[in-house]
Amino acid sequence: MSRDIRVRAVNRRLSRISRRSRSVAIAVWLLVAGFLAGCGVPASSPPMTITEVPYNLMEPAPPPTPRTSEAATRGPYIYWLDDSDRLYAVEAGAAASDDAGAAATVLARLSQGPSELERMSGLSTALGPDVQLTLNSITDGLAEVEVQTGDPAPSARRLPHAVGQIVLSLASVPGIDSVLLTVDGERIEAPLPDGVLTAGPLTAEDFAVLAKENAPIPGARATQR
Structure with a gap:
């Protein structure tokens, strides 16, 4: 087999391997994107800035109510x-x-x-x-x-x-x-x-x-x- 024929054969195999690798990578990406979508996390959404904090969210938690013993x-x-x-x-x-x-x-x-x-x-x-x-x-x-x-x-x-x-x-x-x-x-x-x-x-x-x-x-x- 001539040198040119061997080179073309190797290139075809590399091309098939490259296509399979891209297919695997795309499949993995689709699985991850589907998992995130199922969890309610958007795969691609613009960042949002929170301008208001829900009421009392940033306030410190109240101290626990002390228990009064029966004797007291x-x-x-x-x-x-x-x-x-x-x-x-x-x-x-x-x-x-x-x-x-x-x-x-x-x-x-x-x-x-x-x-x-x-x-x-x-x-x-x-x-x-x-x-x-x-x-x-x-x-x-x-x-x-x-x-x-x-x-x-x-x-x-x-x-x-x-x-x-x-x-x-x-x-x-x-x-x-x-x-x-x-x-x-x-x-x-x-x-x-x-x-x-x-x-x-x-x-x-x-x-x-x-x-x-x-x-x-x-x-x-x-x-x-």
Whole structure:
């Protein structure tokens, strides 16, 4: 076979191979284009400029809502007088690590009196303006509290309400079941709602009759009136 004939034969084979390669390349391109079209991506479309961002898309995600434990909804509470002379409970917000810390926070709130917002809501206190309440100890669920009355001292008519505020508020602290009041380290005879004087431990049930209807009564159900 002459040299020219061999060259022409080789060229024809190369041409057939080249045509097959182009066919394979075109087939692959068509498959890719078909896949993109099936996915909703246009194979050839002019670029678009986004001029408006959907509402709130660029704003930071809001922080997760903190969960409130069941125990936090039970108190402690501070008991104030409402406009009907009933004891009304508000959450004390006493975030203390132990019962003594929570009790001290409750007594401090009682000594300070209602906040301005609470007073605007019609709440007041039967305790004197300069009263000082100090936690001496908590032993086996009994809280001993030193009382220093200010000037003027609570009136005789308001005295059971004043004592009720202390007892109900402290009894709402976990770990406290009863309260003992002292002056200069000595037990005092505290008046109950019916006028009876007692120097013994006082419980929330002793003053439940003074509480607002449906108010939480620690250790007992609220008295329905």
